[in-house]
Amino acid sequence: MNAALLEKPRSIGERIRSARKDMGLNQADLAVRVGVSQPAVANWESGVHDPRRLMLAKIAEALRVSPEYLAGGARSQHEADSQPAAAYLRRPLRHTPVIRLSDATRLLADARTDPHAMALDYIPTTTGADKVFGFFVDDEAVDLAFPKDTLIIIDYADRRPPDGAFGLFMLGGAPVIRRWREAPMRLEPASRSAAFGPYYVERMPTVIGCVRVSIRFH
Numbered sequence: 309m310n311a312a313l314l315e316k317p318r319s320i321g322e323r324i325r326s327a328r329k330d331m332g333l334n335q336a337d338l339a340v341r342v343g344v345s346q347p348a349v350a351n352w353e354s355g356v357h358d359p360r361r362l363m364l365a366k367i368a369e370a371l372r373v374s375p376e377y378l379a380g381g382a383r384s385q386h387e388a389d390s391q392p393a394a395a396y397l398r399r400p401l402r403h404t405p406v407i408r409l410s411d412a413t414r415l416l417a418d419a420r421t422d423p424h425a426m427a428l429d430y431i432p433t434t435t436g437a438d439k440v441f442g443f444f445v446d447d448e449a450v451d452l453a454f455p456k457d458t459l460i461i462i463d464y465a466d467r468r469p470p471d472g473a474f475g476l477f478m479l480g481g482a483p484v485i486r487r488w489r490e491a492p493m494r495l496e497p498a499s500r501s502a503a504f505g506p507y508y509v510e511r512m513p514t515v516i517g518c519v520r521v522s523i524r525f526h
Contacts, residue, residue: 320364320381325353327371327378341370376438402440403430404461409443412476412483412516415464423464435520437463442523450474450485453498458524460485464517474519479507483516 328338328349335349342363352359352367359367361379368375405427414421423441431442442461445454453474454460462476469475471490476483479495486495486507493512497504 318382319355320358320378321353321355323373323378323381324349324359324367324371327373328353331371333371338367338370342366401432401434404433404435404440404442406431406442406444406459409445409483412441412443412462412464413478415516416478416514431459431523433461433521433523435461435463437465437520439463439465440520445485447485448501449497449499449504451499453487454485454522455524458522460519461521461523462517463520466518467515469515469518476516476519478514478516485519488512
């Protein structure tokens with residue numbers, strides 16, 4: 309089979325076109341469903357311009373895909389970001405479940421575990437990650453990076469933290485936030501106290517997820 313046929317659509321327009329064809333719709337059909345003209349659909353799919361967020365949600369509903377899937381595509385060349393914050397603002401808003409830190413280990417025990425079933429509360433966050441949960445940190449070993457009661461958002465689909473990044477690890481049978489370092493392999497604290505030192509390992513410990521966002525409340 310042609311490798312090009314197996315390649316996932318990368319741009320927003322390509323994703324709209326692919327989902328439309330999967331539904332057996334032509335451009336005019338989609339136009340009617342979302343209340344625009346057929347040329348507007350053609351412009352989206354050809355990359356002349358991208359639909360705005362509210363329209364993207366309507367398109368996603370009409371094509372039975374998630375808005376995050378469409379928004380996750382690359383921007384059209386004509387709408388390349390002109391401001392540093394544009395990519396951040398384009399990320400989908402998610403209502404992230406806030407759970408107890410101790411409950412995070414349940415995600416390792418059963419891959420089908422849903423953090424929403426453990427949610428104590430929710431917080432809106434802007435992130436491109438699909439599988440996220442949050443918890444409030446209270447750990448002197450990382451108080452320089454994450455003061456007490458900082459809310460940390462974990463991407464639990466990503467269990468390969470790059471060198472220098474913070475992750476949620478299993479250490480001594482409990483979940484802890486530490487910075488991963490590769491040479492030599494170790495988990496590093498980020499503390500005001502000299503009581504906490506690096507933890508050297510022969511291989512990467514079990515990872516629950518990578519830190520994506522931290523939020524401080526004042």
